[in-house]
Amino acid sequence: MELPKEARDAIKKTYRAMDENGDGRVSVAEVRRASKRIGIEFSMDQIKQMMGELDDNGDGYINYPEFERMITEFIHEDTEEVNAARKIFQSMDVDGDGKVTIPEIVSSLNVSKAEAKELLEEADTNKDGKMSFEEFLNVYRGHTG
Template sequence: MAETEYLTADDLKRIKTTFRDIDGNGDGRLSKHELKRACKTMGVRVNTEHMATMMKKMDECGKDFLTFKEFDSFMRDLLEAQAVEDQYLKNVFASMDENGDGYATSEEIAKALNIPPETALELLRDADKNGDGKVSYKEFAELYRNKVE
């Protein structure tokens, strides 16, 4: 198992272990239901559209299961996409967090995005779940992912 640019040897091992653990009857296949459980077990964020596309591909092939090879490819794609998205969000957040304190204020957001202060304040209110008047990376990422999904 070779590491990739975004996936570690542990990630690749987890794919194999998850497949084995979820494949309850040991037939070397995952049903659609098992695939959903596997994604949840792996902690992979799968949007409805991506899952529907995978299910459609399974149906087009005339089968209602994934082999390990198909599951491995699917999970690698999802994990890599998730890693790329995470890095992107970290970079965007870092560009807003001008003073590097781990939070973005409405002033920093306005400046980074070149938007009016009122618009930045609205964005901050949408993201600020704990009401501290600033946005942490976690709050920012959650807002982004909820808007995208």
């Protein structure tokens, strides 16, 4: 999957920020410091495990091609998930207005009105009585409220 130039540039910028000493490879220590800067605390064992999965050439570091591959795969997986969720949402959005209502949930999922109301209340974070695709996607991914 070919990424747009803006995405490739952002990946390069992120990699350069992680590669603190500019040697063209990211070490365990650099990954740990980068994760702390964004507020994520990984143990050394967790970082070593992640790096082991990314380090294709076995040198103990993450080079740019390894980093770019990981990010590209993540973006591709995310895109597939969003596309699958969109198909489900569209099948529920009977009138095609971009919002799912209680009657649409009842008819598309074959559930009771009470069950549909409960599902909608879980997803409807802006409390407009309808479920947008973004709200549905959050529930689909397991994030609510």
